[in-house]
Amino acid sequence: MFKDEELSLVAGGSGFIGTNLCEYLLNKGKKVICLDNQFTGSINNIKKFESNSNFDVIYHDIIEPIYIRASEIYNLACPASPIHYQYDPKRTLMTSIVGTNNLLDLALETGAKFFQASTSEIYGDPDVHPQPEDYWGNVNPFGPRSCYDEGKRCGETLCYIYKKKYPHLEISIGRIFNTYGPCMSANDGRVISNFINEAINNEDITIYGDGLQTRSFCYVDDLVEVIYRLIQSGAAVDLPVNIGNPDEHTILDIANKIIELTDSRSKIIHLDLPQDDPKRRRPDIQRAKDLLDWEPRVSLELGLTQTIKYFEDLKNGSSERDAA
Numbered sequence: 001m002f003k004d005e006e007l008s009l010v011a012g013g014s015g016f017i018g019t020n021l022c023e024y025l026l027n028k029g030k031k032v033i034c035l036d037n038q039f040t041g042s043i044n045n046i047k048k049f050e051s052n053s054n055f056d057v058i059y060h061d062i063i064e065p066i067y068i069r070a071s072e073i074y075n076l077a078c079p080a081s082p083i084h085y086q087y088d089p090k091r092t093l094m095t096s097i098v099g100t101n102n103l104l105d106l107a108l109e110t111g112a113k114f115f116q117a118s119t120s121e122i123y124g125d126p127d128v129h130p131q132p133e134d135y136w137g138n139v140n141p142f143g144p145r146s147c148y149d150e151g152k153r154c155g156e157t158l159c160y161i162y163k164k165k166y167p168h169l170e171i172s173i174g175r176i177f178n179t180y181g182p183c184m185s186a187n188d189g190r191v192i193s194n195f196i197n198e199a200i201n202n203e204d205i206t207i208y209g210d211g212l213q214t215r216s217f218c219y220v221d222d223l224v225e226v227i228y229r230l231i232q233s234g235a236a237v238d239l240p241v242n243i244g245n246p247d248e249h250t251i252l253d254i255a256n257k258i259i260e261l262t263d264s265r266s267k268i269i270h271l272d273l274p275q276d277d278p279k280r281r282r283p284d285i286q287r288a289k290d291l292l293d294w295e296p297r298v299s300l301e302l303g304l305t306q307t308i309k310y311f312e313d314l315k316n317g318s319s320e321r322d323a324a
Contacts, residue, residue, distance in 0.1 A: 007031035009112070011062050011103060012076035014041030017117070017176070017220060017227075019183045021074060022046065024224040026054055033068060037061040040079045045183050062099035063091070067106065072113040072231055075103050078152070080119070082145065082274070083189030089147035096151030097158070104162045104171075113170040115231040116159050118240060120177040120281055121149045130248075130282040133175070133240050145276045156240060163238055170237050172230040177244025177283045181220030181303060182310040192217065192304070195255050196311045199264035209273035211252030216282045218245035219303035222296040226288060235291040242283040245296040261304055 008025050012018040013034030018041065025032050026049065034046055034057040049055040060066055062077045078095045079085040085092040100116065107114040123131045124139030139149045159171045180192040187193075198205045226243045230236050249257075252268070259266055288294050 006071050007033060008072050008074065009033050009035060009068055009070035010074045010076065011035045011099075012041065012078065012117075014038065014043060014046045014057070015076060016181075016184050016188075017179060017223065018074075018076045019045040020181065020220045021076065021224045021227060022049065022055070024228060026052055028228070030054065032056070033058060033070065035060050035062065035066070035068075035077070037077075040081075040084045040185065040188070042185065062102055063094050065102045065105070067109070069110050070106075070112045072115070073103055073107050074115045074117070074227065074231065075100060076117040078117070078148070080148070081185075081188040081190045082148075083187075085148040086144055092147045093151045096148075096155045100155040100158050104158060107169060107171075108162065108166055113231050114159075114172070115227060116155055116171065116173045117227075118156050118173050118175045119148075119152045120175055120242070120244065120283065121145070122153045122156065122175060123278075123281075124149060125276060125278040126280065129280050130246060130284040131242070132284040133242055133287055140276050143276045144274075170234065172233075172236050173240040174227055174230050174243045175240055175283075176223065177242065177281065178215045178217045179220055179223050179244070180217050181307050183220075184307070184310075186311065186314065191215065191251060191254060192258075192307065193311070195258045196262070196308055199258050199262040199266050200308070200312055200315060202265045204269045205255050205259070205266045207251055207255060207268055207270050208277065209251075210270065211255065211268070212250050213273075213277070213279045214248050214250050214281060215254070216245050216248045217254070217300060217303070218243070218296055219298035219306075222298050226292060226294045229292045229294055233292055239287065239291075241287050241291065242285050243288060244283040244285065246283055246285055247296075247300060248282045249300065257300070258304060258308070261301070261308055
């Protein structure tokens with residue numbers, strides 16, 4: 001454990017976004033502690049940091065309190081794909097509520113800056129498009145997705161309560177839209193990882209519904225950059241900020257693009273759309289542009305190409321990103 005107090009605590013640090021954030025912070029010269037219970041995170045994701053003297057890992061579930069004196073806390077500790085957050089919905093909800101409360105208490109006790117990873121899912125199946133931060137959402141509180149959606153909404157409410165009671169706390173909230181890139185789990189059930197794995201194995205690509213529902217996909221390098229800007233910038237404190245790529249695509253277009261980039265023989269098949277699955281999703285990122293001077297830079301084709309290479313390397317037993 002580090003002796004000085006200038007360190008970054010990343011809860012959920014061995015997950016997809018958490019791993020990429022840890023790498024980004026280490027490249028900035030930060031001392032980083034990864035806090036993770038390894039439910040959806042992977043020890044393989046953080047093996048590449050083992051020899052870095054600025055990195056340490058603690059296996060811990062944030063539902064239980066912990067004391068670490070950090071200068072900044074990034075709360076990314078919650079399963080984010082339906083296949084994982086529906087596995088134990090009560091625990092998912094408690095992670096977003098009790099876990100967030102514990103980390104906010106830690107920030108209060110240590111004076112750390114705090115970043116809360118919220119989600120576009122707080123907008124539910126939106127009837128406003130694109131979604132600005134002042135839209136309250138259209139969420140079903142009594143369905144299979146509600147453990148995640150309502151948990152994240154409660155997490156934001158906790159941030160609001162703490163900020164009102166303790167005005168000196170620096171709390172930033174990022175509403176993360178669909179993100180993809182290296183270190184995604186191959187079995188997380190999300191669109192891009194599913195499609196890539198099916199395509200590189202020449203298996204049928206499964207689309208739920210007609211495929212005309214839309215999503216806006218942000219490459220993970222763009223996302224971790226704006227997360228860092230959020231926690232460092234006093235301008236965005238107190239305000240939820242949409243972080244994602246406003247470039248909107250149908251699910252069918254994404255499938256066809258992946259087939260093209262992998263030169264796959266896969267065919268597309270259709271299954272029924274899951275309950276409460278949003279039909280359209282696109283962030284209004286004007287607030288991020290105005291407050292943080294940020295917008296995504298990585299094109300969909302470049303991001304998909306790099307993500308496909310990561311999954312191909314995994315299939316072949318190696319990953320250039322892991323060796324970095």
